[in-house]
Amino acid sequence: MISILIPTYNYNVLPLAKNLVNRAKKQGLIFELICMDDGSNSVKNKSNNDINSLPNSKFIERKTNLGRTATRQALAKEAKYDWLLFLDADITPKNDAFISQYTAFVSEPYDAIFGGFAYNPEDYKPNKSLRYTFGKNREEVDAHKRNNNKYKFIISSNFMIKKHVFFKINALNLKPAYGMDYVFGHQLSINKVPILHINNEVYHLGIDDNINYLKKTNQALHTLSALHKNNNINDSHISLIKAYSFLKKANMLKVFRVLTKPFINQMKKYLLKNKAPNLFIFDLYRLSYFCNITT
Known part of the structure; x- marks a missing residue:
């Protein structure tokens, strides 16, 4: 039932x-x-x-x-x-x-x-390349790998x-x-x-188009930042929090902010326009954005 x-x-x-x-x-x-x-x-x-x-x-x-x-x-x-x-x-x-x-x-x-989750290659469109690429590479994961890190x-x-x-x-x-x-x-x-x-x-x-997906990404980062600052979430399964915590413990957070903040808009333009965006750039954008809104 x-x-x-x-x-x-x-x-x-x-x-x-x-x-x-x-x-x-x-x-x-x-x-x-x-x-x-x-x-x-x-x-x-x-x-x-x-x-x-x-x-x-x-x-x-x-x-x-x-x-x-x-x-x-x-x-x-x-x-x-x-x-x-x-x-x-x-x-x-x-x-x-x-x-x-x-x-x-x-x-x-x-x-x-x-x-x-899975993504059908027939659903790929250039104006939806960011959501499709992220989903295809980060969300379409075999169960064996998912079970090795169940809560991630x-x-x-x-x-x-x-x-x-x-x-x-x-x-x-x-x-x-x-x-x-x-x-x-x-x-x-x-x-x-x-x-x-x-x-x-x-x-x-x-699948969201690139503009809407990046907006939703930013919204999710604000949600995660607020939860982390209020001690509602401190989870080692979340890669962004792990990276942020590493930078903070190593006293490198301020340096990272200074080095990456000038490039946020350039990364944003790249992610919006590229037909096959590099997910390392997306990860760097998200980490930079998160570090700049989290104190």
């Missing part, structure tokens, strides 16, 4: 809902599917309301916007089964056995299972978790800020939640 939960915002999620319901029915699974729009007031919700006509499914349209993590909390409260499968709206399962590959582990000694590769767009564990972990994760996956992964780590990574990827369809 499983609750399939999909938060959405201004997105036509009906095709994904149909896809998942058909898979669950073929498997003979006891399931429910709930999709919740986070107050977008979108015309696309006319199509999304057709989800209510699918078996064991419903679409909920919120009137106010609360953010993705709070919407997930609301979805979990609506769910009636003990296992919750959270999926983003802008994905599609990579293989036909998607749901059964998850349900195969419900009796195993894990509280959360992460399926992974946390992508909450495709995972299954026990309901009571989700409520415990998500309690400090309700702020409407971009980048709150940092908190979710940190809470999994400090609570030593037994997790498993498997090769059960979904394709990421909603």
Whole structure:
């Protein structure tokens, strides 16, 4: 028995809902599917309301916007089964056995299972090169490697978790800020939640263009900086914090800021315009930006 939960915002999620319901029915699974729009007031919700006509499914349209993590909390409260499968709206399962590959582990000694992310080469576009390149090289990671560093590769767009564990972990994760996956992964780590990574990827369809992705990157860095400064997160699994802490302990933070700050705009222009951006430049940009906003 499983609750399939999909938060959405201004997105036509009906095709994904149909896809998942058909898979669950073929498997003979006891399931429910709930999709919740986070107050977008979108015309696309006319199509999304057709989800209510699918078996064991419903679409909920919120009137106010609360953010993705709070919407997930609301979805979990609506769910009636003990296992919750959270999926983003802008994905599609990579293989036909998607749901059964998850349900195969419900009796195993894990509280959360992460399926992974993938990027279809056909979705590459020059104006989306940064998000695509980062995703293809940093997020599309084999389960064997992810299991070697379980709490580092946390992508909450495709995972299954026990309901009571989700409520415990998500309690400090309700702020409407971009980048709150940092908190979710940190809470999994400090609570030593037994997790498993498997090769059960979904394709990421909603790839941001370079301008929007860089804006979201900056927002995530501000979120991470605030969390770190307030001692809400100090996780060795986060590479940026490790690098920042190293520079600080080595008394090199001021020197690094002085050396890199003049080049931030140049790096930004490079990342926005390059058709195959070098991720070392992206890492240097993020570290420089983080060090300049974190004191």
